Amino acid sequence: MTTAPFVWEKYCDELGPEKVVHLYDPQIGMRGFVVVDNTACGPAIGGVRMAADVTMDEVFRLARAMTLKNAAAGLPHGGGKAGIMADPRSSDKARLIRSFARSIREITSYIPGPDMGTDESCMGWIRDEIGRSVGLPRVLGGIPLDELGATGFGLARSAEVAAPFCQLKLQGARLAVEGFGNVGRPAAQRLAELGVKLVAASDSKGAIYQEQGIDVEQLIAAKHQSGSVTGYRQGTSIKPDDLFSVPCDILIPAARPDCIHAKNAASIQAKLILQGANIPATSEAETLLHQRRVVIVPDFIANAGGVICASVEYHSGTQGMAFDTIAQKIRENTHDVLTRSKADKVEPRQAAIDLARERVRSAMLLRKKD
Numbered sequence: 001m002t003t004a005p006f007v008w009e010k011y012c013d014e015l016g017p018e019k020v021v022h023l024y025d026p027q028i029g030m031r032g033f034v035v036v037d038n039t040a041c042g043p044a045i046g047g048v049r050m051a052a053d054v055t056m057d058e059v060f061r062l063a064r065a066m067t068l069k070n071a072a073a074g075l076p077h078g079g080g081k082a083g084i085m086a087d088p089r090s091s092d093k094a095r096l097i098r099s100f101a102r103s104i105r106e107i108t109s110y111i112p113g114p115d116m117g118t119d120e121s122c123m124g125w126i127r128d129e130i131g132r133s134v135g136l137p138r139v140l141g142g143i144p145l146d147e148l149g150a151t152g153f154g155l156a157r158s159a160e161v162a163a164p165f166c167q168l169k170l171q172g173a174r175l176a177v178e179g180f181g182n183v184g185r186p187a188a189q190r191l192a193e194l195g196v197k198l199v200a201a202s203d204s205k206g207a208i209y210q211e212q213g214i215d216v217e218q219l220i221a222a223k224h225q226s227g228s229v230t231g232y233r234q235g236t237s238i239k240p241d242d243l244f245s246v247p248c249d250i251l252i253p254a255a256r257p258d259c260i261h262a263k264n265a266a267s268i269q270a271k272l273i274l275q276g277a278n279i280p281a282t283s284e285a286e287t288l289l290h291q292r293r294v295v296i297v298p299d300f301i302a303n304a305g306g307v308i309c310a311s312v313e314y315h316s317g318t319q320g321m322a323f324d325t326i327a328q329k330i331r332e333n334t335h336d337v338l339t340r341s342k343a344d345k346v347e348p349r350q351a352a353i354d355l356a357r358e359r360v361r362s363a364m365l366l367r368k369k370d
Helices: 056-072 093-103 120-130 150-166 184-193 216-226 240-245 283-291 305-314 319-344 348-365
Strands: 019-025 030-038 044-050 078-084 110-114 174-178 197-203 206-209 236-238 250-253 272-274 295-297
Touching: 019 056, 019 093, 030 044, 030 056, 030 093, 044 056, 044 093, 044 120, 044 305, 056 078, 056 305, 056 348, 078 093, 078 110, 093 120, 110 120, 110 305, 150 184, 150 272, 150 295, 150 305, 150 319, 174 184, 174 240, 184 197, 184 216, 184 250, 197 216, 197 240, 206 240, 236 240, 283 295, 283 348, 295 319, 295 348, 305 319, 319 348
Parallel strands: 044 078, 044 110, 174 197, 174 250, 250 272, 272 295
Antiparallel strands: 019 030, 030 078, 197 206, 206 236
16 A cells, blocks of 8 residues: 655645654554644644544644644643554554554654544553553543543533524534544533434444434444444434435534535535534635535634543543533633634634634744754
């Protein structure tokens, strides 16, 4: 398998990246990448994505998103990301993860965390190999952000602040979740507590729709038993791509990058999009949606709950401290970004980027120059 070369001119700017590293272990066959984008605010925190089709381009874009996310959240960390080119269902997963960990031993400016295809156990293996990771299992003193649904909790807090910006009442609002997993599932649970009605959900194996509303806890149980949301028999099976056009008020894309694009943006009926996944929409799609007055809370604002939790864990904080910090920071940042977007007449992503870049540049000015 080959990957496209990293074109420096396409990515380099005043923020980074600081390091771009290709990884290969010929004995095990592990192939991967690490991008340390910027460490002005502190050592970079970012997840390890495991997928057979992960690319350097994807990892760089995710690393920059982490730089902006960590800065926007006011964390003492920069941004980085890693990718391992392998099927996360591989029987050799532990060997691949441990090989990856040994390969990044000397890249001490990067602290790995869980991401798509990796979890708390993977972070435990990495910690065992090199002594640093976040998102650890509880038995290793970690705050298991996926188990606790930290990112989904943050999405619900963002929804509370964002709803008035699109004249939306959460009680009775209809929700569609693309990617009913570690982010989408707890987001649906937390929003259900606020009176939001789940009407559509998808995963890698299919999608369902039920106009009258889906019982979230029954859906979780059905997926656990059958392996997919399609195991929920009360719903109507639909094509995963059709989820983006179902009648709903809130849409949460919580899976792969660029699932919202120019070809499906016009069919989206939601008034509010909370980006649970990283880089889930193309810039063209976001512009088209913004022109239609759809309120979008960008990924690195809405889904920062996981990395905030990871940072609290890294600095020896407690679970209670983590959730209090998530609620405070995501509420404040959602309000600041949407207020700035409205005042400056720019898209929310641009408002969020401006906010985060200001913080990164301020940090860079404080760093020693050789």
